[in-house]
Amino acid sequence: MVQAWYMDESADDQRRPHRAQPDRPVDLEQLRRLGLDADKYENDPELEKIRKERNYSWMDIITICKDKLPNYEEKIRMFYEEHLHLDDEIRYILDGSGYFDVRDREDRWIRISMEKGDMITLPAGIYHRFTLDEKNYVKAMRLFVGEPVWTAYNRPADHFEARGQYVKFLAQSA
Template structure:
């Protein structure tokens, strides 16, 4: 099961856990209130298992590619990590299936607090359009992920602040106005 927690305010290496002391964990129900969806798949047997195919079909994901983030495989590695870690939103969902390795997605909750979501091999996470988020690797500096999209991928990050963006307005209306 995925682990998630409220982050501390430290400016130490972004690849560290950044748990508060004592840790304040967040459950899947709380993540769902923020619009985040999660599944655990068999990363070594995902094609035969069929869950990814079912999710793709149900949610209309028609495009897929794969990214490997490691200093040896990702061109301009340092610049890309800085870009991924800039707080931003997208006009479409962000869907990632972790095939190997690990990393963190950080999201802003309804109170504008950072929540760190640990993503490990076999995790499939969907961040809703309009949610402020960022991504970083952990100290292992390696993740391989399938990226899924509805239609042609749109790679445009809209850095914060962008509170008037249509996807942000829809996100606020759909999730944060209902969150308790």
């Protein structure tokens, strides 16, 4: 089951949970209001149904660990840089675990713990980052509508239409 919480301000190892003290959990409804749709799917027929319903026509699988990912250290640093994409980012966790961090309306970090069976859709234009947890391993399916777009735009990237549309969405859902 997906868990999320507000993060502390510590500069300690990014792979640690970084729960604010006192603990400030974030529920799925609060994530949905940010445009995030994270649910758990148990089997491939359900995933296939989701892919068809949402037109996710292209997919690949990425394994993030020292032995499997070329330029591992560089990629880990790159994934953890705050950025946005011009298209939705969809990830289905096949094995292992890690964290997606997103900004709330007040620009505070929320950490979302993801593990095997979890799926997340990060809307185009949302500032976010990813890191492994202390297990240092995740295998994820990446889904796209049409051809894959890998370009990440580091913050500040407020001039993109996708960011403007996301900010407009936040204002409307407030």
